[in-house]
Amino acid sequence: MANSLVLGDIQLKADVLVIGGGPAGTWAAITAASKGAKVILADKGYCGSSGATAPSGTGVWYVKPDARLRDEAKASRYEMGGRLAEHRWMDRVLDRTFANMNWLGEVGYPFPRDDQGELYKKGLQGPEYMRLMRKLVKKAGVKIMDHSPVLELLVDEHGVGGASGVHIQTNEKWTVQAGAVVIATGGCAFLSKALGCNVLTGDGYLLAAETGAELSGMEFSNAYAISPTFSSVTKTAYYSYANFYYEDGTPVEGAGSKRGRSIIARKLLEGRQVYAKLDQAPQDIQQLLRINQTNFFLPFDRKGINPFTDLFPVTLRLEGTVRGTGGIRIVDESCATSVPGLYAAGDAATRELICGGFTGGGSHNAAWAMSSGSFAGEGAAAYVKKLGPHAAERTLRSASSAQHATAIDQTGGLSTANKTEEIIHAVQDEVAPYDKNLFRSAGNLQASLQRLDELWKEQRNRAVIEPSSLGMKSREAMAMTATARWMYNSALARTETRGMHKREDYKSLDENQHYRLVSGGLDHIWVKPEAVQEQALVKEGEAV
Secondary structure, eight states: OOOBOOOOSEEEEEEEEEEOOSHHHHHHHHHHHHTTOOEEEEOSSOTTTSSSSTTSEEEBOOOOSOHHHHHHHHHTTTTTTTSOOOHHHHHHHHHHHHHHHHHHHHTTOOOOBOTTSOBOOSEEEHHHHHHHHHHHHHHTTOEEETTOOEEEEEEETTEEEEEEEEETTTTEEEEEEEEEEEEOOOOBOTTOOOTTOTTOBSHHHHHHHHTTOOEEOTTSOOEEEEEETTOOOOOGGGGGGOEEEOTTSOBOTTTTSTTHHHHHHHHHHTTOOEEEEOTTSOHHHHHHHHHHTHHHHHHHHHHTOOTTTSOEEEEEEEEETTSSOOEEOOOSTTOBOSSTTEEEOGGGBOOHHHHTTOOOSTBHHHHHHHHHHHHHHHHHHHHHHHHOTTTTOOOOEEOOSSEEEOSOOTTTHHHHHHHHHHHHHHHHHHHSOIIIIISBOHHHHHHHHHHHHHHHHHHHTOEEEOSSHHHHHHHHHHHHHHHHHHHHHHHHHOOSOBTTBOBSSSOSOOGGGOEEEEEEOSSSOEEEEEEOSSOOOOOTTOOO
């Protein structure tokens, strides 16, 4: 049963509330403001420096409007993604990304020049990019609320109408009533310590599902990235220059192939340590690699390791839906969800529309963040205009699946924190192991779901302590638990191997399962197929 609305210390009104301050959120805020909307952006961290993009460089799916180049770009990951992407969405994202990247250059992003003297726009340096985006958000007149995680969405019979949260530095509870809400909270990496990902705990998925929104592609959530054992940096592209070895220098056969991560995972499961060396990187580009990804090399420099000549131990770090493709289901070109007034963008939304069941990290994800953010900002602003002048003056209630606690129990705070940590570790025990999540089977999935369902029941009626950081951590634990349940129920329903979803008991692709899997629910998870909205992309000379 939904809770009655508990007003906060800070009460604000806006046309559009954007939740999340990464690329998708900032693009949504800027675009909505450009359409005349009054916008507030609430970020769990500090808008401009938190999230997966801010500390790293990223490739961008930037392709000039040339028919041949665009066709090649659309085909590049189509087969790997299980033929679940759609032409019209790929075209829309390529068009909008091209325009947005050009605009970034016009407003001050320092694109470098290539060997031909042209601006190189196929990549962005996260610190410079997000510093500029924060500046542009403020210039657009958007109010930024940093360190202000959302704890609940607010709803009435007409749909979503705002959100409440806490400012974790002051413990002040805040409430924003808004005509429309854009969820741009990123994906879920399950607190795996992947660089920039520890604010990405699936919060937006839970918020959306509590209002009745659906998710899609949650089986495509078992992304693991290669990382040194002593580092949180997961820039997998650099390992295209690597060979992999055992400690005695013997090569790990096949580890450098497209199946490399699976081979590395199996060796690690056997208890064998795998080592890497970037010994395929030509001497003349090694300095350029250092310049492009400075933070990749910092952990090596601190340890006195030259990764181009020295062996270093590697592991696979879970990135879940951050490098996966599943997320909140969107129902039209404005990135609206099925719940009126609620929009989704970036990693919080499904990326199946442009890359099916596989994505390699940056590139498509970066393009999707800026384009879907723009689409959602436009859509939210247009929706509010249709609502009229009283859009932010509604009688709202909480959509949260947890109960309220308006006062902090000083005696129970420590025990609550310890219990929350126990739950988080229990969820990680089900999603982090390679033999449960990367190599899936019906027996393991069912066993994990039994444990995850018990964890959900345990949390279902526990109070969220507000206003405090404990309340935020409690919601993170709930979101991680819910995310894992949608993931594994979807994985159990897809009895084949497609995209990054790998079933040990169904090792081949099944043409009869060429559909998406939509999921939802809280206490009882449901999963159902949804048809891809157009025919598969075919290669020249190939029959449909």
